[in-house]
Amino acid sequence: MPPLHTLLAKSLTLLAELQKAGKHVIRGSDLPRMDRQRLIKAGFLEEVFRGWYLPSRPDTHAGSSATWFASMREFIAGYCDERFGVDWHVSPDQSLMLRTGERTLPKQVQIWAPEANNQVVALPHACSLFLYRAPRLWQSEALTDAGGLRLATLAHALVAVGPAFFSQQPLAARIALASVNDVSELLRPLLDGGHGHIAGRLAGGMRAIGRGDVADEMVSAMRSAGIEVKASQPFEAAPTPLSGARPESPYVQRLRLMWQQMRQEVIDEFPAPSKAPQDVDATLKSLEDRYITDAYHSLSIEGYRVTPELIEKVRSGLWQPDGEDAKTRDAMAAKGYYEAHVKVKDYIAQALSARPERWPLHDALAGWYRALFSPSVVAGILKASDLAGWRNEQVFIQGALHVPLSKEAVRECMPVFFELLADEPHAAVRAVLGHFFFVYIHPYMDGNGRLARFIFNAMLTTGGYEWTIVPLEQRQTYMEALERASSYGEIQPLARLFANLLRQQRTAPLPRPQ
Incomplete structure (x- = not known):
């Protein structure tokens, strides 16, 4: 044998x-x-x-959610292809969510298919499919960015969803209307179906987001066909128009709208900032005093087995890159964290000295990333090309419903991320949303969590707040708050956690780990 x-x-x-x-x-x-x-x-x-x-x-551990959430889209697409061929698609409302940049699948995905039997199919980790026997299907296509799921087209999904979608999912509805490039694609299903009432709702929505010319064209075309149209504003609250003359992808639009919606909740949770520190040397000394504690907790949150002794060894220069330490990934992580921390301090010192009105971060962040991983490249753990820039593969977050953006969307969204951060006047918003949006996009293959916490503290410290550490003991609360923000758009749990930690550590900094 x-x-x-x-x-x-x-x-x-x-x-x-x-x-x-x-x-x-x-x-x-x-x-x-x-x-x-x-x-x-x-x-x-x-x-x-x-x-x-x-x-x-x-x-991966047997039964781990990581395998399932990383492959959920592909599994559903493959299962439905096997059962229904091409005669199926995701429900119009869920199709519209995915087409407007939503990266989280709902726990129950609704599949429309004429051959379905109105049954629920249980899937791992409390997920399920509802196979709806649809009397008709809308025009659809399989999207690679959605893992091969067949989605109703943007125009047909807009026609198919009811008025509740605009009140329950105003952000997605706003992005969908703004993403219509050719109004004729929207008019065809409206005219073919004689949908005067739906045309009125969509025309009212277009007018509400500042696309009055499109609304006028829709109404005129419908009336030319003898279909009466009465425009009605479908949103509960009129959307705030977005600036920018050129059309932007759904992912970029979602980023801008999320920042608009979340910033006030962050401001409400945080104490008012103090004036930016005047004594730069004293500020840097304070950061240095907190370094061991910060490095221990930040690296431990990422799963590295790092001791205070190893961190001190690196900082004191006793770490031997050609000796036994070079063989351990943990030592490389500690060395990289120290090198990156030095560059973060340099950024803070420059910002406090220059007191800029805008907060550009692009060049500084690239330096932090290279510092974080260059020891691993020198030791041969990583390839030199790993320092090149944004990731070129899809990544998944252990145990999270949220799937970070595709590599193509990363390149669209990072310039907008830097723009939003640079133009934000409130330090707490820069800190919290800078951290969250960076993790939401996940632009690198590794190091996103550590870099996000560096962004958080760089924005806090330059804006009149104290450097604040997320303790390892609160890792679960921290990760759950990030998931609530990423998958459900709820920023308050994360903002409240950060604000509470800030207040606690303002009067009693975390003790050095023993």
Whole structure:
């Protein structure tokens, strides 16, 4: 009998051939029973429900949510393709959410298909599908950015959703209306269906967001066909128009609107800022005094096994890059954190001395990132090309419903992130939303959490607040608050956590870890 590793290699070859053929979901009949069992035991295949499997990685824990949330879109698309061919799509309202830059799937995804049976299909981690027997389908297409899910087109989804969508999801509705480039695409389904009432709602929405010319064209075309239209404003509160002459992607629009909506909640949670520190040297000395504690908690939150002794060893220069320390990833993390911290202090010193009216961060952030990971490159743990810039692959966050932006969207959104940060007048908003939006975009393959906390504290310190540390003991609360903001648009839990930590550490800084 061949050795086990040879048999496993044979089974993996079969699985690779299926994936190469475009299968994101594996049916029991796709693999011989022995190969299927071998792959499951080795951790390369995970059963979603009876007879349906998902490729997985053996380095994740069995039943981990990471595998599921990273592959949920592809699994649903593959499952529906197997059952319904191309005669299905995600419900119009959920299609519209995904088309307007929403990166979080709801716990229950609604699938429309004429051959469906109005049943609920249970999925891992409290997720499910509702297979709705739709009397008709809207025009749709499979989107790579949505993991292959078939989504109703933007125009048809706007026609299909009811008035409640505009009151319950005003941000998505605002982005959808602003994303209509060719009004004829919207007019075709309206004219074909004689939808005068829907045309009035959409025309009113267009006028509310400042696209009166589009609204006039819609009403004129409908009336030319003998269909009476009465425009009505569908939003509960009139949207604030966004600046910018050129059309922007849904992801960029979502970023701008989220910043508008969230900033006042942050201001309400934070105490008023003091004047920016006058004594730059004293401020830098205070940061230095908190460094050991900050590095210990920030690195520990990311899962590195870092001791206060290792951090002190690095800072004092006793760390030996050519000795035993160079063999450990944790030592590289500690060395990189120290180098990045030095550059953050330089940024703070320059900002306090220059007292700028705007807060540009692009060049400084690139330096922080390179400092954070250059020790790992020198030691051969990472490739030199890893320091090049924004990521070129999709990333997923352990245990989070939120899926960070695609690599293409990262390149669209980061310039806008820097613009929003630079133009924001309130220090607490710069700190909290600078931190959150950076993690929301997740522009790098690694280091996003550490860099986000550096942004947070750089903006706090230059704006009249104290350097504030997120304790390891509050990691769970911190991660849950980030998830609420990312997946549900609720910034208050994160702002409140940061504000409470600031007040506590203003009078009693965290003690140095023992």
